[in-house]
Amino acid sequence: MAKKTQSIKSKLPESSNGFRVLGDDVALASASLFSGGGIGDVGIEWGLGVPVIAACELVPSRAELIRRNFPDTQVLEGDIWKLANGYVSDVQKHLGGLRPWLLTLSPPCQGMSANGAGRISAAIRSGKRMPEDKRNRLVLPGIDVLEGLRPDWFLIENVRRMENTVIRNEKGEPENILKLIGRRLQPLGYTIRSSIVDFRRYGVPHHRERLITIGSRLPSIVQEIPPLSDFFSKELSGLHPRPSHGGPDLPSPVTLREAVGHLPQLDSLSQPIDSKDAYHRVPSWNESQYYWMSNTSEGKTAFDNHDCVYCKTEGHAPEVVFCRSCQKPLPKPTISKNGTTRLVRGFRTSYRRMTWDKPASTITMNSGVISSDMKGHPDQNRVLSLREILILSTLDHPSWNRAYQFEGVRHGRSQPGLNFSPRLVREVVGESIPPLGMSYIIQHLADLDGRLK
Ligand SMILES: C[S@@+](CC[C@H](N)C(=O)[O-])C[C@H]1O[C@@H](n2cnc3c(N)ncnc32)[C@H](O)[C@@H]1O
Structure with missing residues (x-):
């Protein structure tokens, strides 16, 4: 488990509305967008003691989960395209004009696909209408919120193939999502790094690889890890924590x-x-x-069950579904329709x-x-x-x-x-986002930040 910042933050001065203050204008507070049930936020608030003051979620049952589990969090329920401006002003009001320390965003990932990035770009340029997964464009209102709030740190979580995804940007032009994030946020002083994180390497007992994009606009961080035009790397960057598991000298x-x-x-x-x-x-x-x-x-x-469990005849071909000796069904996934039985079409x-x-x-x-x-x-x-x-x-x-x-x-x-x-x-x-992994990552940001010591 990551070290707690809870005891650390108590040394920070307090604002009139009860937030711990970092520097002149930043509250030690986090906010999330595309919050789901707030599960990643568990690692931030419950794990590190950094309050998650605001969340935004489209699906009512998920928004309700956040309300029940984070009673002090302001939950905006609905579509981020409509709520982005209100979200920014709510957070600013809640923090009494201070900026939040952290914003986390996990735009939905089902629509992300590396397939056909070139084809999609060409179609957008030539003005043809391409079937577009609207979910891929949700990063745009997310960036609007980042521009409005300017947190010291941000974290964007997505599937690893986001690195290759091309979308229609705010001007209607094709643009790679990471390039778009860099183009919009680097001029605001952010240095950004995107790396593939394998959560098994942070003690999470299931396979989960995600693209984690981290940005900071703290001058000391920008100096140490300067902005790059291409900030994607399969390897972990200095903004990403060293693994705790898997690898030489690690459990x-x-x-x-x-x-x-x-x-x-x-x-x-x-x-x-x-x-x-x-x-x-x-x-x-x-x-x-x-x-x-x-x-x-x-x-x-079960697709590899080529032996008969009744008469023990072995080695049927992959597509064969009945035993050649006793005619009994082999224990393979099958479907029966119009008097015929065949192997289910599916992945192995x-x-x-x-x-x-x-x-x-x-x-x-x-x-x-x-x-x-x-x-x-x-x-x-x-x-x-x-x-x-x-x-x-x-x-x-x-x-x-x-x-x-x-x-x-x-x-x-x-x-x-x-x-x-x-x-x-x-x-x-x-x-x-596995909360244990989230806790490790955000603790690393707190350590890099230095002001929370
Ligand atoms: C990948 S999940 C987030 C999971 C979350 N980070 C967690 O750890 O629990 C993405 C969420 O974005 C929400 N979402 C999708 N479209 C949205 C929209 N237009 N506005 C706000 N939220 C949206 C989905 O309902 C989903 O819960």
Whole structure:
């Protein structure tokens, strides 16, 4: 766990409205945009004691999660395109005219794709209408907010392929997102670095690689790490913390077994819920899914089940779905339609089990769906439970002195007898910044900053 700035900040002078003040005009406060359920913010406020004073989120159930878990945070619910100006003035008012120390932004990433960047640029230039994923342009109001608030530090989190994404900029011209960020923010005095961060290397027990773009306009930082026209690097920059795990002289990344191996067994047909923990629950599988996966071993996919489990005839070809000797179905994912049965079309990462002695695979919004990428438990017949993904995401972690509350927030159809939504848990956890990783990164910024000592 990162060191706490909580005790440190108490030495800083206090403003009339109760914020700790850095320099002449900066409050030791953070704000977030595209805040989701505020899970990354847990690492900042609960982990480091830096108050997250404002958040902005489109989806009402997620905004409600922030309100419940961060009662002092001002939550703007709605579309950032409409709320950006109000967000800036609210934060300025709240801080009594001071600037915030930090702004974090995690614009949605589903739309980011490196594919066809050249084609997209050419189409935009020639005035053709290209199918455009609007979500990619959400970085624009994010930059407007950064320009309005001018925090000492900012952090933008996104999928790693953002580095190659071209969007239509504010002038309607094609521009690479990182170039756009540099063009707009470097003239305001920011030095910026973008690096790929592997969260397993900060003690997070699941695979999560993200592009983390960090900017600072503190003169001492700008002098030490000067602005560059191309600030992307696959390697960690000086603005990114050194890893705590994985590498020479460092402990190995935390494995699935170390993180959740102690939890009671579950089974997607006979025992999908632990009677003592409502969060240790999994969705039920149908009998076919159960047959395919119960014959699949740790780390393997059911697509590779080429041997008959009935008569033991071995080595069927990949597309063969019935045993050539006894005609019984092989335990491979199949679909039956109009009297024929064929292999499910899918990636070989689906219907796959994880491995106990490695970190878990990436936790996504589909963590409960076995047909999605690598979602099977290593040796029990089920996907990971909600409790397991909470632990693996580090939202359920001993570093926080409290439990995150999902109770009472409705999302979609409610389940009888259940006061939280399993779907909401899987969605917000699947999109989150692991708070332990966030805590490490922001602690590093506090250390570089120097004024929080
Ligand atoms: C990657 S998630 C953020 C996760 C968050 N950082 C966390 O750690 O929990 C991106 C969020 O942006 C929100 N979002 C998408 N479009 C938006 C918009 N137009 N205005 C405001 N928020 C939006 C999504 O609902 C989603 O919750």
